[in-house]
Structure formats: structure tokens, C-alpha cells
Amino acid sequence: MVRRGTQMKRIENTASRHVTFSKRRNGLLKKAFELSVLCDAQVSLIIFSAGGKLFEFSSSSMNKTIDRYEKTVKDAYGISSKDVEQNMLNGKEDAGSMEEKIEFLEDSKRKLLGHGLETSSVDDLQQLENQLERSLCRIRARKNQVFLEQIGKLKEEERRLGEENANLIEKCGMRAREPWDELQTQNMEVETELCIGPPARRNI
Template structure:
């Protein structure tokens, strides 16, 4: 006699359902026993019927097996929490990296504008602000350069045995401005006059 394939759905007839439960329960308990003996595995099986009756099998103490299971679940939960924290940390690092990449891009654009490249999309206000920033920077560079020149001159005078000049003071050095022929902006047309 050939068995037909059983459909996996709830059996509607209550008597057939109870008979199937008893047969399959016994087969399941037998398989659990065989698995524990043949493979030396720690097996615990708990079954509750629809009426609430308990059927169980355990190759060792049921309470010890359940405690062992709970410990394993706590470890897995701890690992899962650590993995979640690691994922969150990774996400934060990615966001920081994206933020830094945007800042670097803005700085690169600013650098290119300071070098005179990529000025086409700039508005008049942006160009005026850029010019003001360049003039301030140039002024500080000139002050530093002049200070170093004066210090070098004073050092050379001391080496030659000359006295330092009385007009050279630190406050005067800081506020002194020097004019140069350096011009920031478009070149002016100048006529050269013949002497």
C-alpha cells in the first residue's frame, strides 16, 4: 500500500486530530531518545497538547538543560547587543566620514578660489569677500616679513658692533605699514612715458 503525501494543514476532524497527535507525539519522543543515545547529545523535548497536558523527554535533567539553554540565549543576546552597538558605531563613523568629505570639498573649493581658479560661479559679494580676505592675509604676511627683516638688520648691526637704532621698538614694528607696488585685481593699463 502506497502512502499519499500528507498536506501540512490543521486536521479539521477532532478524533482524527487526536489520533494523529498521539502517533506523532510518540514518534517524536522515540526520535528524541534515539538521537540522545546514538549521538550522545543532550536532548530536551517539551510538548503541550491542545488540552494543556504536558509530555516531556530529557536525556539529562530537564532543569539543567533549560538553564544551559537560557545561559546560551543570554550570551547570544549579549553578542547581538554588541553587534548592534558595533553597527551603530559603524554608522556614526560613516556619517562622520561623509561630513569630513563635505568639509574637505568646501575647503578645496575655497583654496581654488584663493588661487584664482573657479571664480566664474561666484557672485559679486563673494568676490568682494574673497578680495577682503586676501588683503587681510597679505597685510599680515607683509607685517611678518618686515618684522623678520628688522630683526635680521638689528642682528647684523650687533655683529658689526653698531648700536641698535633708538627708533626700532616692538610697538612701532607691529603697526608700521609698508607700501609695495603689488596690486590685487585686474591689471591697469599704464602708459610708459619717454624721458
């Protein structure tokens, strides 16, 4: 009969969970002991139960094993537990500083949008107005620059299209129409015979 594998998830039944913990803990401690004896390995094992109870095994002194571990990690990676703690402390300080900066930026953003101005002093409002004016000047300058760039592109496109038009006219053997030709055409007078008065009678 094939034995079904245990599904790796938390055992919900409290009694079954305690029984499984006891069996697996004893088996793990036994394996750690066998590994230290058979392979002459320095083995230390620390287990905390869900209730916080400590279970441990060490083939030598637990403190010596921990000191050896810290020394090995420091030699391998250039760090120690104290360095890790210091890095964590520095990270927390940096995170706190970033939170303050984010809060300051959010407050400035709200004020720039016209919100939260009730507690602002006259000097704060004047400073905010100056900041907005400087921002508007930069925005207008950038807008004018964009307009000039677009005008330059349009002029370049106009020049390119003019050259293509001239080339097409040359290929088709057509004479380019001069501006004065168009004006002459517009100013041409149409001659017509106009008679004022009743129509002349014809003799039949």
C-alpha cells in the first residue's frame, strides 16, 4: 500500500499539531546527534515551539558554535552580527527621514494646490506666491521654447514640400506658376456688350 505524502501546510487541529511537533522535533534532534557523531561535524540546533518553549542540541558548546558562525560569516562576507544590527538601525533612521521628507512634500503639494492654507502665516503665503510665480515663469519659458521648436519643424517641412513640388513640376515638364501670373489672372476684365434701355425692335 502506497503511503500518502504529508501536505505541507499548517495543521489546524491543535492536538494533531502538538503530536506532530513532538515527533518531528525528536526526529530532528536525533538526526542532528547522528550527524555530529558519524561525520564528526559541529552541529547546533535551536527550536522554539509555537508556545515559545526552547529546545536545543549542540555537539559542543552552543556559545562556541555561535561565535564560530559569526566569525565565519564575517570572514566570508565581511560583516558581523553587530554590523547587521548597525545596518538595520541605519535603515530605520533613513526610513524615518524619508517619511518626514515625504510628509513635507505632501504638505507642500497640498498648499500649492490651494489646500491647507488656513494655518499659514503671511510670510508663508508670500513665499508660496513667489514660488508659484517662479514656476509660472519657467512654464511659460518652456512653452515658448516648445512653440519655437514646432515652428521650426513646420518651416522645415514647408521647405521640404516646396522642394518636392518643384521636382515634380520639373519631371512633368510644367512651368512653375509665378505669383504675378496669378495676380494678372485675377485682375483680368471680362468684356461684355451691355445695352441700357428697352431692347431694339426687329422689323419682320
